[in-house]
Amino acid sequence: MRQLDVKDRIMKELDETLAPASRAVAADIIAPEPTPTEEAIRPPAEPALFRLRDLGVWYGSKHAVSEINLDIPLNRVTALIGPSGCGKSTMLRCLNRMNDLIPAARVEGRVEYHGANIYDRSVDPVEVRRRIGMVFQKPNPFPKSIYDNVAFGARVNGIKGNMDEIVESALRRAALWEEVKGELRKSGLALSGGQQQRLCIARALAVQPDVILMDEPCSALDPIATLMIEDLIRELVQNYTIIIVTHNMQQAARVSDYTAFMLAAEHGVNGRLVEYGPTTEIFTNPREKRTEDYITGRFG
Amino acid sequence: MTRAVFERQLTEIQEDMLVMAGMVETAITQSIEALRLRDVALARRIIENDKEINRKRYECEERCIELISLQAPLASDLRTIISVLHITVDLERMADHAEGIAKIALKLSDEPPLKPYIDIPRMAEVAARMLSGALDAYKLRDAVRAREIIEMDDEVDGLYEQVYRELLTFMIDDPKTIQRATYLIWVAHNLERIADRSTNICERVVYLVEGRVYDLNVSKY
Numbered sequence: 001m002r003q004l005d006v007k008d009r010i011m012k013e014l015d016e017t018l019a020p021a022s023r024a025v026a027a028d029i030i031a032p033e034p035t036p037t038e039e040a041i042r043p044p045a046e047p048a049l050f051r052l053r054d055l056g057v058w059y060g061s062k063h064a065v066s067e068i069n070l071d072i073p074l075n076r077v078t079a080l081i082g083p084s085g086c087g088k089s090t091m092l093r094c095l096n097r098m099n100d101l102i103p104a105a106r107v108e109g110r111v112e113y114h115g116a117n118i119y120d121r122s123v124d125p126v127e128v129r130r131r132i133g134m135v136f137q138k139p140n141p142f143p144k145s146i147y148d149n150v151a152f153g154a155r156v157n158g159i160k161g162n163m164d165e166i167v168e169s170a171l172r173r174a175a176l177w178e179e180v181k182g183e184l185r186k187s188g189l190a191l192s193g194g195q196q197q198r199l200c201i202a203r204a205l206a207v208q209p210d211v212i213l214m215d216e217p218c219s220a221l222d223p224i225a226t227l228m229i230e231d232l233i234r235e236l237v238q239n240y241t242i243i244i245v246t247h248n249m250q251q252a253a254r255v256s257d258y259t260a261f262m263l264a265a266e267h268g269v270n271g272r273l274v275e276y277g278p279t280t281e282i283f284t285n286p287r288e289k290r291t292e293d294y295i296t297g298r299f300g
Numbered sequence: 301m302t303r304a305v306f307e308r309q310l311t312e313i314q315e316d317m318l319v320m321a322g323m324v325e326t327a328i329t330q331s332i333e334a335l336r337l338r339d340v341a342l343a344r345r346i347i348e349n350d351k352e353i354n355r356k357r358y359e360c361e362e363r364c365i366e367l368i369s370l371q372a373p374l375a376s377d378l379r380t381i382i383s384v385l386h387i388t389v390d391l392e393r394m395a396d397h398a399e400g401i402a403k404i405a406l407k408l409s410d411e412p413p414l415k416p417y418i419d420i421p422r423m424a425e426v427a428a429r430m431l432s433g434a435l436d437a438y439k440l441r442d443a444v445r446a447r448e449i450i451e452m453d454d455e456v457d458g459l460y461e462q463v464y465r466e467l468l469t470f471m472i473d474d475p476k477t478i479q480r481a482t483y484l485i486w487v488a489h490n491l492e493r494i495a496d497r498s499t500n501i502c503e504r505v506v507y508l509v510e511g512r513v514y515d516l517n518v519s520k521y
Contacts, residue, residue: 249372249374250372253374281511283374283375283378284374284375284378284379284511285375285379285510285511285512286375291375292375292376295374295375296303296373296374296375296376296377297303297306298303
């Protein structure tokens with residue numbers, strides 16, 4: 001009986017503490033604050049590989065993402081963070097025209113890559129996707145051997161050279177070679193989750209891209225496999241530009257050089273860039289209150 | 301998700317820090333009283349209370365480490381915890397200086413007075429005002445006020461210089477005063493250090509508000 005009293009009191013206290021806060025949070029999210037301040041968007045003081053200009057995405061009549069202006073630097077890791085439905089994956093998919101594959105998706109604005117708009121009529125989306133590779137949330141190796149998983153894309157894309165060397169080099173760069181070199185004929189599906197994800201990274205590397213897009217690449221992995229992928233990301237960034245979407249704020253803090261924070265008016269509607277800058281600044285001293293609230297866990 | 305529990309813990313460590321600060325303020329004021337009034341009992345009490353202040357500092361540090369490891373604080377939460385860690389160290393050292401003054405008060409309690417105390421209590425008064433001002437600036441997250449407090453350090457340094465010269469004159473005139481005068485120079489030095497530690501607290505307030513670490517106490521002395 002006494003224990004129950006204590007529990008009731010704690011619950012009541014919690015309710016009283018939480019109620020005004022959640023009301024305030026709701027008000028915060030609904031309050032429309034469309035344009036980020038200039039101070040909150042700090043373009044990197046180094047060469048940009050991508051320049052996004054007034055980028056917007058429509059799914060049918062729904063404006064999923066709007067007015068994104070962002071410079072993504074060369075050979076750096078840029079993290080996209082924000083609550084579910086803020087449009088970060090949508091924005092990521094714009095960078096290699098993956099949204100083209102979604103019926104009813106329409107992209108407006110420009111995505112300049114090496115100075116050219118990848119949405120120009122003259123641009124071949126297949127070539128875009130070869131140079132800008134992608135790794136997804138769930139490891140998705142083909143039901144083929146480890147060797148064939150890596151060689152597949154290279155063969156399809158007509159990459160010339162000794163295929164054994166191409167496979168070994170890609171597996172080495174994906175930090176998987178030492179673990180699989182004796183069993184390249186084994187099915188890719190027989191590997192552990194973390195190994196499968198590195199296999200997918202090797203597969204992406206084999207077609208010689210210069211950018212790797214990662215859409216929550218560790219969310220299906222255990223902590224050890226996650227740390228291995230994170231180490232790999234830091235290794236790869238010496239030669240590749242990496243853009244990663246992650247829900248794990250600590251991961252964004254650990255792996256990225258720059259962080260972009262996005263927020264939507266409501267789930268899936270009008271996602272916008274709120275703040276962008278060096279990762280250390282975003283995580284220690286953000287300029288925008290909405291960024292502060294999100295990364296300190298005051299809402300999300 | 302609003303993190304009500306974390307929020308409460310964050311408030312608690314800051315309240316604990318301010319309680320500790322109150323104890324340190326008392327120790328500083330009382331140490332000069334003990335010296336001036338030759339109050340041996342008071343001096344002993346200050347020395348005894350210092351143990352409690354030390355204990356509070358370690359307790360605060362442990363709670364900060366726990367919050368960092370379990371809650372992964374970021375942005376202003378992180379800056380708050382880092383500030384508390386720094387400020388509690390400064391407060392604990394200030395209390396040690398007050399304890400040092402109390403020990404000298406004990407040593408001097410049997411000695412004839414060298415001269416009436418004028419500048420040393422003035423130094424103590426300014427140093428105490430700096431500490432309470434620094435704590436107000438912390439509570440209000442007021443970087444402007446913090447910068448004003450830092451300016452006050454020059455006044456303390458000026459008084460220290462004055463006390464030092466005066467006591468040196470005593471020693472040259474009459475070597476029998478050397479021991480007492482040296483003790484008093486130590487008292488003044490302790491007060492000067494206390495004022496410096498208050499400027500450290502002010503620097504933390506600026507860090508808390510602006511997110512940058514600066515060395516703001518560039519003395520004219």
